[in-house]
Amino acid sequence: xxxxxxxxxxxxxxxxxxxxxxxxxxxxxxxxxxxxxxxxxxxxxxxxxxxxxxxxxxxxxxxxxxxxxxxxxxxxxxxxxxxxxxxxxxxxxxxxxxxxxxxxxxxxxxxxxxxxxxxxxxxxxxxxxxxxxxxxxxxxxxxxxxxxxxxxxxxxxxxxxxxxxxxxxxxxxxxxxxxxxxxxxxxxxxxxxxxxxxxxxxxxxxxxxxxxxxxxxxxxxxxxxxxxxxxxxxxxxxxxxxxxxxxxxxxxxxxxxxxxxxxxxxxxxxxxxxxxxxxxxxxxxxxxxxxxxxxxxxxxxxxxxxxxxxxxxxxxxxxxxxxxxxxxxxxxxxxxxxxxxxxxxxxxxxxxxxxxxxxxxxxxxxxxxxxxxxxxxxxxxxxxxxxxxxxxxxxxxxxxxxxxxxxxxxxxxxxxxxxxxxxxxxxxxxxxxxxxxxxxxxxxxxxxxxxxxxxxxxxxxxxxxxxxxxxxxxxxxxxxxxxxxxxxxxxxxxxxxxxxxxxxxxxxxxxxxxxxxxxxx
Numbered sequence: 001x002x003x004x005x006x007x008x009x010x011x012x013x014x015x016x017x018x019x020x021x022x023x024x025x026x027x028x029x030x031x032x033x034x035x036x037x038x039x040x041x042x043x044x045x046x047x048x049x050x051x052x053x054x055x056x057x058x059x060x061x062x063x064x065x066x067x068x069x070x071x072x073x074x075x076x077x078x079x080x081x082x083x084x085x086x087x088x089x090x091x092x093x094x095x096x097x098x099x100x101x102x103x104x105x106x107x108x109x110x111x112x113x114x115x116x117x118x119x120x121x122x123x124x125x126x127x128x129x130x131x132x133x134x135x136x137x138x139x140x141x142x143x144x145x146x147x148x149x150x151x152x153x154x155x156x157x158x159x160x161x162x163x164x165x166x167x168x169x170x171x172x173x174x175x176x177x178x179x180x181x182x183x184x185x186x187x188x189x190x191x192x193x194x195x196x197x198x199x200x201x202x203x204x205x206x207x208x209x210x211x212x213x214x215x216x217x218x219x220x221x222x223x224x225x226x227x228x229x230x231x232x233x234x235x236x237x238x239x240x241x242x243x244x245x246x247x248x249x250x251x252x253x254x255x256x257x258x259x260x261x262x263x264x265x266x267x268x269x270x271x272x273x274x275x276x277x278x279x280x281x282x283x284x285x286x287x288x289x290x291x292x293x294x295x296x297x298x299x300x301x302x303x304x305x306x307x308x309x310x311x312x313x314x315x316x317x318x319x320x321x322x323x324x325x326x327x328x329x330x331x332x333x334x335x336x337x338x339x340x341x342x343x344x345x346x347x348x349x350x351x352x353x354x355x356x357x358x359x360x361x362x363x364x365x366x367x368x369x370x371x372x373x374x375x376x377x378x379x380x381x382x383x384x385x386x387x388x389x390x391x392x393x394x395x396x397x398x399x400x401x402x403x404x405x406x407x408x409x410x411x412x413x414x415x416x417x418x419x420x421x422x423x424x425x426x427x428x429x430x431x432x433x434x435x436x437x438x439x440x441x442x443x444x445x446x447x448x449x450x451x452x453x454x455x456x457x458x459x460x461x462x463x464x465x466x467x468x469x470x471x472x473x474x475x476x477x478x479x480x481x482x483x484x485x486x487x488x489x490x491x492x493x494x495x496x497x498x499x500x501x502x503x504x505x506x507x508x509x510x511x512x513x514x515x516x517x518x519x520x521x
Contacts, residue, residue: 041451053067111500237297449475
């Protein structure tokens with residue numbers, strides 16, 4: 001009888017590690033997965049170290065065996081581990097999976113798999129999506145990802161304050177009710193709470209931030225220009241906001257008056273004017289105050305910067321954004337159409353977009369970059385997000401471009417990768433993500449060439465270089481993304497993306513931005 005129970009236990013144990021092949025696109029988790037002789041970029045900002053044999057059991061990094069000459073000499077002969085699957089890591093680099101703390105899923109007819117696969121193929125293993133398809137849908141998808149029923153990054157949907165509580169606006173606006181509201185939200189599964197509509201009332205905003213923190217969650221704040229007269233970035237930091245998204249309210253914190261120079265006809269709901277003025281306000285800022293007093297205050301209050309620079313890059317060069325080489329093959333037609341220009345869609349405001357607008361946004365990018373650099377240098381936490389699937393920021397590709405734009409600020413590449421891994425894990429309050437370390441969750445990225453040499457090595461197509469024969473070749477690219485111990489074949493999921501995009505472009509017509517460049521029969 002004891003032997004029968006033992007057999008049943010072993011069968012159940014084996015089943016718990018049964019290999020799902022996700023229609024041939026991925027497999028795992030494994031009882032034992034071994035990545036052999038790989039160099040490790042740990043994620044905390046330190047330089048590469050190795051090589052290592054990394055042993056993964058289920059979804060955890062169980063052991064890391066150093067194989068460098070000094071370690072081998074001190075330890076003697078090392079017995080090499082074997083496993084259910086072995087990945088040859090010689091000449092390759094492993095780093096933690098990246099954590100995108102703000103992005104969008106958009107809506108039908110764009111398949112969710114389109115976004116999931118592009119993110120995974122570019123090294124994103126966790127992400128915080130806006131509730132574009134409804135919060136319940138977001139929660140359902142997060143649960144399926146958690147149980148590995150779908151091939152997707154782990155998901156942390158954004159909740160609006162008061163969502164799924166049934167309380168009316170009058171009740172929600174009373175700061176005395178915040179404790180009840182937040183408790184009810186967290187009972188229903190909240191973790192990331194958007195406080196973007198609370199800047200009109202600092203008392204209410206502060207109470208929400210405190211209660212969310214008590215519950216173990218985080219707050220995210222897109223500070224709208226419509227309320228910066230009351231709550232600017234420094235105010236939000238003082239009130240306990242976890243992370244400030246995008247670029248808003250930093251320049252406003254350094255004005256020599258309380259509000260920017262809105263023209264009398266300004267309408268916040270006119271996106272063309274809103275984004276025009278969002279760039280111009282940086283030219284009004286007191287630069288010395290911004291890079292000293294404002295930066296110091298943001299560091300002191302412990303807020304996290306979440307720049308998402310990539311989604312605004314189109315503002316400084318719209319022609320570049322429209323002509324990115326991956327649009328034809330990898331940008332879904334829904335995104336092409338809704339990137340605009342079209343005043344009927346959010347983020348599609350590049351009509352009557354002038355050289356002056358691009359000048360102001362170029363100036364804004366430079367000064368914003370200086371602020372990010374000073375904030376990071378002074379000890380502030382810079383984290384990682386893209387806000388993509390908007391404004392010509394194609395998911396996945398924009399994740400790598402965001403790294404490049406953070407490097408553009410002057411941050412070291414190791415600091416840039418830290419922002420996307422360890423810093424974002426700490427911001428998200430997920431202490432077992434963001435590092436390549438024994439005991440941490442096996443969310444990893446195996447890269448064919450070092451991303452420290454060239455961040456473009458993280459693009460699915462790698463980076464262009466010249467070989468010893470003088471030929472131009474593509475090198476790099478992520479061989480495998482590993483999420484929860486599941487090994488993904490990145491080349492195969494990019495083929496699936498290609499099929500989805502091709503289908504989306506059937507029977508489509510050129511947009512206004514394409515018309516001058518169409519070759520007529």
